[in-house]
Amino acid sequence: MKFTLAEKPRYWWPVTVRAPDPENPGKVIEQTLRVLFEPRDQDEERAEQDRVAKITDPAEQLREDRASLAAVIKGWDDVIDTEKSSVAFTAENIALALKQPWFRAAVWEAYYESMSGQEARLGN
Template sequence: MKFTLAKTVRYWWPVTVRMPDPQNPGKIAEQQLKVLFEPKGRDAAIASQEALSKLDTPKERADHEHSELKAVVKGWDDVLDEEGTSVPFSEEMLGAALQMSWFRTGVYSAYADSLSGQEARLGN
């Protein structure tokens, strides 16, 4: 395959969310979804890291991290509500999901993996 130099790159990547299992106390349940990422360029990523280093409070850092994920997450698939109905992607729904630490951790991990040039690991 030849390299394609595109102005905007978007790609689907598998995400594994490891969260407390509501059915089994003390156990972890793994749930999978797919996320559509649009990564930032190098200069924007460096600027973001520099901005993060200047923030003082945990709230400021958390807000910055949320805005960074909102900037690179452009869609999702395989997300259901409690009744098993598909949840369409929106900034509002992404914001709600980002309130859960296990969702943030899973998405951050998948995004970092996708940028490393390695194929997705089995189960992630």
């Protein structure tokens, strides 16, 4: 396959979220979804990391960290609500999901993994 040069590449990537199991105290469950990423280029990513790191207020830094991640997420698939209905990708829904620390950690991990040039690890 030939290399495709795109100014704003987009790609789907698997994400495995390890969340607390509501039925079994002290256990975790793995939940999977796919995320559509539009990554920042290397210079933009470094500048964004530096910008967020310079924020001294912890609450503001956390908000900006979530906003930074939300900016590279352009869609999702395989997300359902507690009634097993599909959840649309919206700014409000991604903001809600990113407030869950296990979701945010899993998506950050998948994002950096996707930019490493390695295939996704089984179980992420």
